[in-house]
Amino acid sequence: MKIYVVRHGADEEGYRGGWSQRGLTETGVNQSKMLGKYLHEHAGQYDIQTIISSDLQRAVQTSKEIEAALNIPGSHTSDWREMNNGELAGMLHAEAEEKYPGIYFNTLEMHTAFPGGESPIHFYTRIKSAFQNLCTQLEAKKMKSNVLLVTHGGVINILYYVLLNQEWSNTSSFYTIHNTSIHTFGKMKDSWSVLDTNREVGK
Template identity: 75%
Template structure:
C-alpha cells in the first residue's frame, strides 16, 4: 500500500497562503497538467485507485487536472487544508504586515492561534490525526490503494516529522517540497515510511 503525497501547483506570490481562496497561476496549471499526463503515462507503475485533495482552490485545481488524466473522481475535503491562518488568509503581504505586524507562522507560540485561525499545535494534531485515520482506512480496505493525496507544503512537512517520529514545531526546518512534487509513503513491515522524496520527473528529465 502506498500514499503519494503531492503539493499543489504554483499559486500567486505576494499574498498570504494558508486558507487563501486564491487559485493557481498559469504556471501552476501547466505544472498540474504535466503531472497528470506523467501519472497517466506511468499508470501501471503508480497504480493509483483513489484521489483525495484539500478543498482549497489551489489544491482542487491541481487535483482536477490529475483526475481528468487518470479518469478518477477525487474526494475534496477540508481535512487536508494548509494551516488555518484565519483573518490573514489571502491578504497581500503588505496589508497583513500593516494590520498584523510581526505575525507569521514561525513567530507564533505553539499554542497561540492566528487571528481567527488555528495554532501550530492544533495544526500538527489535525494533520497527524487525519493521516492516521487515512492509514487505518487503507489497512481496513475502506479506501482502495494506492492513494494520491494532493495537499500543501506545510502539511507534507508535518508528515515528514510524523513519519520520522521527530519532534515538530513551527520553527522546525522545512524539507524540500516543490510545487507538484511527489513524495511516496509506503506501508512497510514496521509501519508507514517515506520511500521517495520530492520527485518532479514531469518538470525535468530524470534518469
C-alpha cells in the same frame, strides 16, 4: 500499499497563503497538467486507485487536472487544508504587515492561534490525526490503495516529521517540497515510512 503525496501547483505570489482560496497561476496549471500526463503515462508503476485533495482552490485545481488525466473522481476535503491563518488568509503581504505586524507562522507560540485561525499545535494535531485516519481506512480496506493525496507544503512537512518520528515545532527546519513534486509513503511490515522524496516530473 502506498500513499503518493503531492503539493499543489504554483499559486499567486504576494499574498498570505494558509486558508486562502486564491487559485493557481498559469504556471501552476501547466505543472498540474504535466503531472497528470506523467501519472497517466506511468499508470502501471503508480497504480493509483483513489484521489484525495484539500478543498482549498489551489489544491482542487491541481487535483482536477490529475483526476481528468487518470479518469478517477477525486474527493476534496477540509481535512487536508494548510494551516488556518484566519483573518490573514489571502491577504496582500503589505496589508497583513500593516494590520498584523510581525505575525507569521514561525513567530507564533505553539499554543497561540492566528487571529481567527488555529495554533501551530492544533495544525500539527489535525494533520497527524488525518494521516492516522487515512492509514486506518486503507488498512481496513475501506478505501482503495494506492492513494494520491494533493495537499500543501506545510502539511507535507508535518507528515515527514510524523513518519520519521522527529519532534516538530513551527520553527523546525522545512523539508524540500516543490510544487507538484511527488513524495512516496509506503507500508513496510507494520509501519509506514518514507520511500521517495520530492520527485519532480514533467521537466
